[in-house]
Amino acid sequence: MDRAYALVSGDKAKVLTVTLRPKGARGADDLAALKRDFEAELAAQRLRWAVARNNRTVREYVVENALALAKEFSERAAPGAAAPAAEQLTADQRSEIERLIAEVETEISAMNAQAKGPDPKASALSWEAAQKAEKDGSSA
């Protein structure tokens, strides 16, 4: 990990030579440790590569199965869930939303109309004072 500069030379189809130049290490012991680590890593990579190559089709097959299974499952559980249901607000819902919008508009304009505005004021007050102010406001 960030321990050496590596130079790879040679012919990929025949023999490759890896030259490592340590970044911080100095003595012969450090160099020997770096060589050992590199060889251990190479052995692990050789195994991982072989296992990955041998299992490529198996892994693809299982994921294909998983995709089919998931599709079947989600269609059984929520038919048509991939596309949201077309929104059909009832007349009641529509008028409820209109009422809601009117209410919030009133609240916001009341909030903005106050010279100081309730929010900056509240944030400058202590918590207890802000509570009291809110209570007085809501009961007014």
Place this chain on the structure above:
Amino acid sequence: MGSGAEGGKGRFLGLSRLTSLPSGARTDPAGLGFFGFRDFGDWVLITNDYGRWQMLEKNDFERFLAGGVKPGEVLHEELSGRGFIRDRMDFGDLAASYVRQNSFRFIPGPSLHMVVVTLRCNQKCRYCHSSVVDPSRTDTDMDLETARKTVDFIFATPNPSLCIEFQGGEPLLNWPIVKFIVEYAQAKAKAQKRRLLLALVNNFTLMTDDKLQFLIDHGVSICTSLDGPADLHDANRPFLGGGSAQTKVVSWVKRIMALAQTDDIRKPYMPSALMTTTRLSLARGPEIVDLYRDLGMEQIFLRPLSPIGYAKRVWGEIGYDYADFLRFYEETLDYILELNVSGRSGIMERNALILLTKIVKGEDPGFMDLRWPAGTVLGCLAYNYDGRIFVSDEGRMVDHQGDPIFNVGTVTDSWQDVLDHPTSRACVAASNLETQPMCAQCAYKPWCGAEPVFHYEMQRSIAGQMPTSPWCGTHMGIFDILLKRLREPKTRAVFDGWLERDLCQWQENGPTIPGQPVTEAAS
């Protein structure tokens, strides 16, 4: 080269954070199923794509590598049943396991929608205060029109189950818009027959009885920040209104907990708290846990600080090396486990729960920060007060520091436009762990995740470079710590108890709102 996993004990000095093969090990890969491994010294963990795993004694691992585990042995049966023997695989079973483990990959569209209703805040948190603005800056409040379009956009995304999370700034500073979004979204959910969850993240300094009543009546779950005892919390999160912010948080948490205890309908909405670990927290794990215990909280979430947005600028003052966090995590988790083992408390740690849900239950806990492809866009979106959409809340914070790279559209765009945005596509492509050389081989790949925004901030690459990534170091360390404790019968029993008790009610797939439509798919 230290071949064993080192957990939270320090840096890895090998060529990679991955462990190497036992020295001189004979290998015969022909009969082996695909696997990743991690050497813990006396034993080795092996895992595969399907989320199956096994802990092997070192000599059994060496026999496995050499093709020496033979049919008729119990170990052979176990390894075959888990998909580690190439010519003995139950494809249907492994595919089902893969789907269960990665269910998020098969559900269309984001489920978590974080709405920033204002940038104003009345706290000046040390890790965030430049991501917010002064309480007088009402120009950073979301207006009604934008709020309506935001909800319309959210309901145009295709996930059958939606969670809207209010964030800020301090969202209670723009209360009329919070109320509007709650009611409008609930009306739309009813009309579209979709499952809707609502959550409010607030600092409690502006909470009132009326607001609380509204939130309870509408089934909005409440989450706050609680960093620890008053001196620690207040040092991290100074309150502009004067006085101790921690006292206010504690007081409201107690009140809501008391309400929840006396009412079954309110029980699912017990407040939850997030704890952010700063440098000041590192020596105080047990004290922080004791505070959560005293408050009757069921869980504590030991979260590392991320060097994103403003926190990156002040990292020198409040940040730490990931090895320091791992030490803190390990010591604090051990304290929690000890409390559980001795019967003094049943408090659970949430990082552990998330990972154990993946590892032990083989299920997806619905946690955005630990999945691949990353949760960005495919799992979550963040909506700024001005209607701009970001790949995540962290992406929005990067924008606040002057870099709009993670902006993927606005609420007037279509969902398809946002999904097709080059940044959305890049985040997905860059967060496939199969294309990360180290992750592709890592034993933790089936349970790990990717974080494009973090790596952009830390390494100027959305893909990141895992061998030097603190994100990888942190997660690999947490996995190591948990796996070691999973092997100990005493701590394994505690973990099993947690998994039985925990309903896995994360914000993204939390409790259902009474009276709200629930699709079968989401239940």
